[in-house]
Amino acid sequence: xxxxxxxxxxxxxxxxxxxxxxxxxxxxxxxxxxxxxxxxxxxxxxxxxxxxxxxxxxxxxxxxxxxxxxxxxxxxxxxxxxxxxxxxxxxxxxxxxxxxxxxxxxxxxxxxxxxxxxxxxxxxxxxxxxxxxxxxxxxxxxxxxxxxxxxxxxxxxxxxxxxxxxxxxxxxxxxxxxxxxxxxxxxxxxxxxxxxxxxxxxxxxxxxxxxxxxxxxxxxxxxxxxxxxxxxxxxxxxxxxxxxxxxxxxxxxxxxxxxxxxxxxxxxxxxxxxxxxxxxxxxxxxxxxxxxxxxxxx
Amino acid sequence: xxxxxxxxxxxxxxxxxxxxxxxxxxxxxxxxxxxxxxxxxxxxxxxxxxxxxxxxxxxxxxxxxxxxxxxxxxxxxxxxxxxxxxxxxxxxxxxxxxxxxxxxxxxxxxxxxxxxxxxxxxxxxxxxxxxxxxxxxxxxxxxxxxxxxxxxxxxxxxxxxxxxxxxxxxxxxxxxxxxxxxxxxxxxxxxxxxxxxxxxxxxxxxxxxxxxxxxxxxxxxxxxxxxxxxxxxxxxxxxxxxxxxxxxxxxxxxxxxxxxxxxxxxxxxxxxxxxxxxxxxxxxxxxxxxxxxx
Numbered sequence: 001x002x003x004x005x006x007x008x009x010x011x012x013x014x015x016x017x018x019x020x021x022x023x024x025x026x027x028x029x030x031x032x033x034x035x036x037x038x039x040x041x042x043x044x045x046x047x048x049x050x051x052x053x054x055x056x057x058x059x060x061x062x063x064x065x066x067x068x069x070x071x072x073x074x075x076x077x078x079x080x081x082x083x084x085x086x087x088x089x090x091x092x093x094x095x096x097x098x099x100x101x102x103x104x105x106x107x108x109x110x111x112x113x114x115x116x117x118x119x120x121x122x123x124x125x126x127x128x129x130x131x132x133x134x135x136x137x138x139x140x141x142x143x144x145x146x147x148x149x150x151x152x153x154x155x156x157x158x159x160x161x162x163x164x165x166x167x168x169x170x171x172x173x174x175x176x177x178x179x180x181x182x183x184x185x186x187x188x189x190x191x192x193x194x195x196x197x198x199x200x201x202x203x204x205x206x207x208x209x210x211x212x213x214x215x216x217x218x219x220x221x222x223x224x225x226x227x228x229x230x231x232x233x234x235x236x237x238x239x240x241x242x243x244x245x246x247x248x249x250x251x252x253x254x255x256x257x258x259x260x261x262x263x264x265x266x267x268x269x270x271x272x273x274x275x276x277x278x279x280x281x282x283x284x285x286x287x288x289x290x291x292x293x294x295x296x297x298x
Numbered sequence: 299x300x301x302x303x304x305x306x307x308x309x310x311x312x313x314x315x316x317x318x319x320x321x322x323x324x325x326x327x328x329x330x331x332x333x334x335x336x337x338x339x340x341x342x343x344x345x346x347x348x349x350x351x352x353x354x355x356x357x358x359x360x361x362x363x364x365x366x367x368x369x370x371x372x373x374x375x376x377x378x379x380x381x382x383x384x385x386x387x388x389x390x391x392x393x394x395x396x397x398x399x400x401x402x403x404x405x406x407x408x409x410x411x412x413x414x415x416x417x418x419x420x421x422x423x424x425x426x427x428x429x430x431x432x433x434x435x436x437x438x439x440x441x442x443x444x445x446x447x448x449x450x451x452x453x454x455x456x457x458x459x460x461x462x463x464x465x466x467x468x469x470x471x472x473x474x475x476x477x478x479x480x481x482x483x484x485x486x487x488x489x490x491x492x493x494x495x496x497x498x499x500x501x502x503x504x505x506x507x508x509x510x511x512x513x514x515x516x517x518x519x520x521x522x523x524x525x526x527x528x529x530x531x532x533x534x535x536x537x538x539x540x541x542x543x544x545x546x547x548x549x550x551x552x553x554x555x556x557x558x559x560x561x562x563x564x565x566x567x568x569x570x571x572x573x574x575x576x577x578x579x580x581x582x583x584x585x586x587x588x589x590x591x592x
Contacts, residue, residue, distance in 0.1 A: 035393055093579060099392055100338040104534050105578055107527050111571030118564060231404060231523055238397050272408030275401040282398050286390060 002143055007260045013149035015256025016156035017215045021229060022236040022248045023163055024207030030180050030243030031200035033099065034091065037106040040230030041113035042205045045082060046212025047221045048117060049074035051126035054216075058130065067131045071213040078213075079206035087201045092194070110226070118223050125222040132217040152214060159207070164245055176200060180243065235278040241288030250289060254281075313444040315552050317512045320451035322532065323548030324505030327458055328498030329533035330544055334462065335487075335494055336474035340396040341403030342529045345376040345499040347521035348406065349506025351416060352376070354424045354516045365446045369507045376503025377496050384499075388491035403521050410518030423515050440512075447508045454501060455541045461497070462541070466490055531570075535577050537584015547585055 025039045053070040062070075086109065094105050135147025167173035178186040179196045187193045212225075219225065236255050240247025255274050262273035269276075281289065325346050332339055349372030356362045356371055383402060390398055410416050461467050469485045477487045510516045519525060528551065536547035554573060558566035577584075 090575070097582070100396060101534070101578060101582070103340075103393070103396065104530065105575065107531070108571040108574035108578070111567040111574070115565045115568035115571075227524065231400070234397060235401070238394070242393070268412045269408075272405040275404040275408070279398060279401045279405070282390075282394065282401070283386060286394055 003264065006143060007264050008257070009145055009149060010263070011257035011260035012153055012253070013256075014259055015252040016152045017211045018233060018236055018256060019156045019249055019252035020159050020214075021208050021211035022233045022240075022252055023160065023245065024204040024211070025233050026237045026240070026243055026245065026248045027163070027200055027207070028204035029237065031176060032091070032095070032197055034102045034106060035099065035234070035242070036204070037103060037230055038086070038109040038113055039106075039204075039208050039233060040226035040228075041110050041117070042078060042082065042208035043212035043229045043233075044117055044221075044226035045078045045113070046075050046209030047216040047219070047225060048121045048126065048212075049078050049209070050213035050216040051128050051221050052121075053077075054128050054130055055126075064130055067128075071128075071131065071216070072210070075206055075209035075213045078209035079202050083202040083205040084198065086205075087198055091201070092197075095197075110230070114223070114226065117226075123223055125220040126216075127220055128216040130217070148217065155214065159210070160245065160249055163203075163207075167245070172199070232274060235274050238288055239278055239281045241285075241290035244288070244290040247288055247290035313440055314512065315556060316549065317440075317444045317447045318509065319549040319552045320447045320545060321505045321509035321512065322529065322552070323545040324451055324454060324508070325502040325529045326532040326536065326548055327454065327541065327544045328501035328505075329529055330536060330538050330541070331458065331461075331470075331494050331498050331501070332491075333533055333538045334467070334474060335470040335491055337391055337395045337491070338530060338533070339399040339495075339498065339526075340523065340530060341399035341401070341526050342498065342502050343521040343523065343526035344399070344403035344406045345380055345502030346506040346509075346525065346529070347403075347410060347516075347518070348376040348379050349373060349503030350510040350516045350520050351410070351506075352503070353507035354422065354510050355415075357424050357511075358422070365443060365508075365511055366450070368511060369446070369450055369504050372507025372510075373500040373504035376506065377500045380496060380499035384492040384495045385488070387495055388488040400523055400526065403526055404523060407518050407521040407523075410521055416518070424510055424513075443508075443512045447512065450504060450508065451545065454504065455545065458501075459541050466493065470494060531574055535574070535584055537581075539583070543585050550585075 021039070021043055024042075025036060028034060028036050028039070050071045053074040054067045057066055057070040090109065091105070094102055097105075132146065132148050135151045138145045138147050138150055165173075167176060175186070175191055176196055176199070178189070179191060179193055179200075183193050186196075212229075232255065236251035237248055238251075239254055240249070240251030254277060258273045258277045259270065262269040266273075325342050328345070329339060329342055352375035353368040353372040356368060362368065362371075387395060387398060416422075462471075469480060469487075470490050472480045472483075472485065473487045473490060480487050506520065532544065532547045532551050535550065536543040551570075554570060555566065558569040562569065
């Protein structure tokens, strides 16, 4: 029972940041039709920026609680600086090309960003330990859990609800949905499609940065954090169905639980448990759990 | 033949570089075979690693050291392991095909990391290969492996050309344009896709075995997605029309990689990324399209 609880808590904590990152990935795919390999790099940028911002905050003798604000600011900074640069400066030249070719474009972007991060922050690891202790610890039965994990879960819920509400209940969100459905028709109805692309891409990057910033206290921020995150968040959106918010949530929970089950019960399988789940889901639901079947065009 | 003679006089680093390009090029040749049908596998590192591990294990555990035999064994083993997945994968297209192959390669990576026999995350070393019972002196092993690799690659390239121009090869090409039309005309797209996948696995396995023999080392990284990414990189760089372009592209990648990693070690990925973007932007059909007009 105790073990089961630990597995669930670990799994959900892992699922919550993963959901935030995957939500960004699925949004970018839904609107721009780009499966963004560089998404993990944006996650890494968020983590690094958070390390710097929290460090500056500490140097300025801010109260520890402000480190949360610093992490949020880090994600905003990443989105505000990097998103317009990549969308306007690079991606717009490739719109409408083959999906797999676009994957390659973002692969190139990932290679570039990998070195850029190293150039800016060097190769030494960063530790952002400050915020981790902010929420104290939570005692459930015999076991004690870190409060930060539960804070993450709450944040994932808030972020998920906000994105859902923004898409389905606001005017801008409806416009985005129209573009997702058909960019051409939306454009002929007077929607500024390239602005919607820009907006969606920025929000997607912000979510990646946010995930990175708020996981930075739990990991050591080193070169290479991006590589693992990409594939795991791919697994999440593929399991859930590309472009679906509910799918990203369910996918993240499945992946989180699969991973923590493997970690606790069969450590040998940790590395590939996620991919086995992904392969199984793809075998039975080729389009993912929450994707509507699309008619094949002749 | 010209390459074989040139190899005698070329400096060691150059023969090594060409050997690596030819070995890696074989894997990308497999990707091109699939690309002609309109699908791109993002997990060809799997067959590359299987080929490499089979050759290395045969060498170390079974004492079988013939370079040609090991290359063949690598290819056969990769094909056998890929076989059960072929009919399944043949149903998938686009992103989903790419992701499913990627998942398979990552499972292979995980297995490679965890299985004791395979040496865990460090992998293990492989000794010097022989050729048809002859044990080349130490100084010449590099050259002999170069000959074998380039020879096998040339042979496979010729066979690939023959296959591409055969009926089934052309059916593949037609499937790229319009699958439904191919089905209505009596062709089987799935069958063509499965067979292409198996051929790609064979190419990848042979490539893996040959690379391992020259490298003298194997590790799970062979199956990691970044390795697979490089193979796709080469295939995109080459384009799907020309076979020779695959090996040219593979050599270009090796040259860019080795030069940029020795001249600007901290930014070679950056250089590679910019190079790739440049190619996709200005040569969308690959360098093969420079001399292949159709």
